[in-house]
Amino acid sequence: MTTSGDPVHHSPKATDGLRLRARLRYLYHGTQPNAVKFRLMVIVVDLAIIGFFIAAPILKQAGWAFYLVDAFIALILGLDLAARAYAYSDIRDWLRKPIVWVDLMVLATLLFPAWLANFGFLRLLRFWSLLNSDLFWRTIGRKFDDTRVEEVTRAAAALVTFIFVTTGFVYAYFRGKAEGINGYLDALYFTVATLSTTGFGDITLPGNWGRVISIVIMLVGITLFIRLAQTLIRPGKVRFPCPRCGLQKHDPDAVHCKACGLLLNIPDEGS
Template sequence: MTTSGEPVPQTPKTEGLRLRARLRYLYHGTQPTAVKFRLMVIVIDLAIIAFFIAAPILKEAGWVFYAVDYLVALILGLDLAARAYAYHSIKDWLKRPIVWVDLFVLATLLFPAWLANFGFLRLLRFWSLLNSELFWRTVGHRFDDTRVEEVTRAAAALVTFIFVTTGFVYAYFGRTEGIYGYLDALYFTVTTLTTTGFGDITLPGNWGRVISIVIMLVGITLFLRLAQTLIRPNKVRFPCPTCGLQKHDPDAVHCKACGELLNIPDEGH
């Protein structure tokens, strides 16, 4: 309102500022409405990831598949645009590697015919979701220690690797050496990753051997990382006021790095 009581005219600039403030509230706020909105975004993301997993099979549906594909592209594009606008600086937002993963996933949705052979990389969306600030600010704040976060991130990396590799094998080696469907590609990936190697399905040629070696080495590394996070002693996130060390033992009295006296709250306080 102006001093004369007349309403302030709404210009495109003021409307844009109001929209940015609203998006920042929804994507970064702590109020129940903002948390519910982000939970809805996460649920939609998980539904999109389920579509990505089933995509190799759903492609047989023809135009229906492409209609759903472009609908998913629209939803993902609007979400990324909203996150970018809500961020304090779009330039800083674009500097984050996780953003480029999402942009590439969006490109495979917008150009399915040209980027069909890279469709398996859409499953990287699962990794980017479980490593995003939005996910941990919405769901992860419920946990006081870091074990759940570390286990979740390690499991997300392993699951993402399995499905991305399965998609790659299905896209480039389908209908060869016993790989006649997506389930065959998944079976080969899991047996190779676990070094079981029954030998009933193998990839042809030298490149097939190289890919099998990479699957075994990377897969075992990710599996060991997951095992380590499960076995490693529990830590809590409590920044040291002197040296800034983030993680400490739950019953720590002094910081291991600098000896500063700590006051870590327990569950009863």
């Protein structure tokens, strides 16, 4: 039993664990050059993995070599997720994040390829989770003061992710069943033609479910495209939390908060 004034002694294992957690927090959340370089390396590796996911339908022809790379990527993603979880202060709060569940779903398709083979197209969600992660914006996005680049990037990521996830779905479930869909490029061609409502009609999905899927692709795709166009056209905003109501974004020349009317003092870009 110790009193409040007695020093707290940790076992060697506990001390090593605290040092490891402190080191991981430094790497994943720190602002020092070494931490930023580490996160840049993580982002580059992530982009390479995403490229592998995109090319996976073609690379599967390599046989056992493909599954060997698949297992290696599963190891990398598993270690990365474990490190992020350990570096986070509250694991329960970390598990509440939708991005975390997306990454866990991607990891599951890698760990259990035999059972989740038809869900391999969900791996492309990794692109969306990367460009919406705090790690990405603490590393890349910290160079941008306003939110315009962030909004455009997030909107473009959502559209690109939807295109490739839908392409993977069409390829996985309609290859050889729909006339004209014999390869990945055919599925990509159908997705883009349907999303843009061009509708050449040379490739169509069979049955009522095929029509329903085509309608969903058109509706969701147009919505994401309009969202991207709006972020490109509408005036940019700056991130300046209102002290009274907490509204995060305002027009660069705003004098009053448009939500509560409080007088603001937004710094000029040159100041």
